[in-house]
Amino acid sequence: MATLINHSENHTYRVVRPDGHKTVLRVHRPHYQSAQTIESELTWLGALRRDTALPVPRPLPGRDGRLLQTIMTADGERRAVLFAHEPGTEPTPDDDLGGLFETLGRFSAIAHAHAQSFTPPRDFSRQVWTSGAILDPDGLWGDWRASPGVSGMVAQQLGQLDIALRRDLARYGRGSDRFGLIHADMRLANLLVDNGNVTLIDFDDCGFCWFMYDFAAAVSFFEDSPKLPELRRRWLDGYTAVRPLSSSDVAMLDAMVLLRRMALLAWIGSHAETELAQSHARTFAAVTAELAQPYLVLS
Numbered sequence: 001m002a003t004l005i006n007h008s009e010n011h012t013y014r015v016v017r018p019d020g021h022k023t024v025l026r027v028h029r030p031h032y033q034s035a036q037t038i039e040s041e042l043t044w045l046g047a048l049r050r051d052t053a054l055p056v057p058r059p060l061p062g063r064d065g066r067l068l069q070t071i072m073t074a075d076g077e078r079r080a081v082l083f084a085h086e087p088g089t090e091p092t093p094d095d096d097l098g099g100l101f102e103t104l105g106r107f108s109a110i111a112h113a114h115a116q117s118f119t120p121p122r123d124f125s126r127q128v129w130t131s132g133a134i135l136d137p138d139g140l141w142g143d144w145r146a147s148p149g150v151s152g153m154v155a156q157q158l159g160q161l162d163i164a165l166r167r168d169l170a171r172y173g174r175g176s177d178r179f180g181l182i183h184a185d186m187r188l189a190n191l192l193v194d195n196g197n198v199t200l201i202d203f204d205d206c207g208f209c210w211f212m213y214d215f216a217a218a219v220s221f222f223e224d225s226p227k228l229p230e231l232r233r234r235w236l237d238g239y240t241a242v243r244p245l246s247s248s249d250v251a252m253l254d255a256m257v258l259l260r261r262m263a264l265l266a267w268i269g270s271h272a273e274t275e276l277a278q279s280h281a282r283t284f285a286a287v288t289a290e291l292a293q294p295y296l297v298l299s
Contacts, residue, residue, distance in 0.1 A: 006189070008276050009204055014085070022085035023060065026204070027071070027078050033204065035068060038079060040124045041203050042067050044181060047118055052110050055199045058084040086199045088192030093222040101218065101231045103198050104186060105238025108214040113243050115181035129184060129209035131169045134263045135162050142270030144262050149285030150269075157289040157296075158265075161258060164299045168255050172210070178249060182209050187220035212252050216260035221280060223257050224287055254295055261288045 002025065006012040011027040028038065048054050059067045060082045071080045091100060127133065127140055137143045144150065150158060172178070183190075185205040192199040215235050219228060232253060239245065261284075268277040268284055 008189075008271070008274055015082075024057075024083045024085055025080060026083065026202075027073065027080045028204075030075070030078065033079070034125075035079060036123060036125050037127070038068050038081065040120070040126050041206055042081065043121065043124060044118065044126075044206060045203055048111065048114060051118075052114055054107060054110055055086075055197070056203070057086060057199070057201050060084055086192050086201065088194035088197070088199055091188050091191055091193050093188065093225060093227075097227065097231055098234045100191070100193065100198065101234040102238035104191075104218050105215075105235035105240075106242055107198075107200055107238075108183075108186065108211070108235075109239040109242035111183060112180065112211045112214075116176065118181065120181075126181065127205075127207040129207050129213065129263075130174075131166045131259065134259060134266070135166065139263075139266050141263055142266040144266040144269065147265045147269030147285060148272075148281040149283070150265070154285050154289045157292055158262070158285065160296055161289075161292040162262070164296055165255060165259055165262070168252070168299065169210070169259070172248065172252050172255075174210070177246075178212070179210050180208060182206065182211060182214050184209055184213060184217060185220075186214050186217045188218075210252070210256060212249055212256045213260065215253055216256035219257060220260060220264060223261055223291060258288075258292055258295055261291065 002013040002015045004011060005014050005024075009032060010029050013025045013027070015023045015025050033041075042059055045056055045059065048056050049058065061067055062069045062082070067081060069080050069082070070077050072078075091097065129140070133140050135144065137145065144158065144162075145155070183200065183203060183206050185202065186200065190200065190202040192201060215232070218235065219225070219231065225231075236245070236250065264280075265284055265288055268281055271277045272281070
């Protein structure tokens, strides 16, 4: 029996066999990831499982021994990957997240250190999350300008933020100590917590981006929470226990949070059919503009 458990970028199903054995099937959205990019994701996932102790998903091969399969659905052929079932439940912003964010900081640092030493195969291909890839009208997740609520003063404020982010990210640069292969979507929905054990799932958006963007992804959809300063401190505690950061890295966290907000704003506009987009569409642009004001004053 297959039960839909998530629909955001892809359709994810829990599959339970008659004997009770559980697996998780990810059916890919058409025209987002190619066979090459999915296989590259699985290559890095395999390397992380081999080279680190990070608790990440285990993809399962089909009868032909391949991890990536093509299946028939009501909408035609779709690419799909089957994963071993992992125990746990998704945390929420209302939970006590301090310890979890310290763990996420440590996970991020381990993954980033691995990315710096990882030599991908020649055919490795993943998206590159530059400022242009997020902010341009043809961005990877759509055009933030076409999203709900982007008009009038909100549009003006977000336009100023767009300019400031591009400028500040260009100054920060993309050196190998700060830009590389990351998870890029380490939000609460992509975590499973089971009796204090945390599993990091869903590497579908992994790609090349600023390392500090993984913190911004972790606070997706609750960036205006009063808990944010404490969560940021705990994340940095976990991170720097594994991998050092410069003062310029830490100084860019606010920019990364706002860059992620702009990415999510574009996503909401281009994924209007999903419940997640619908639940945030009414206020997300206006709140993003409010969050941008202190940053723009200091820029």
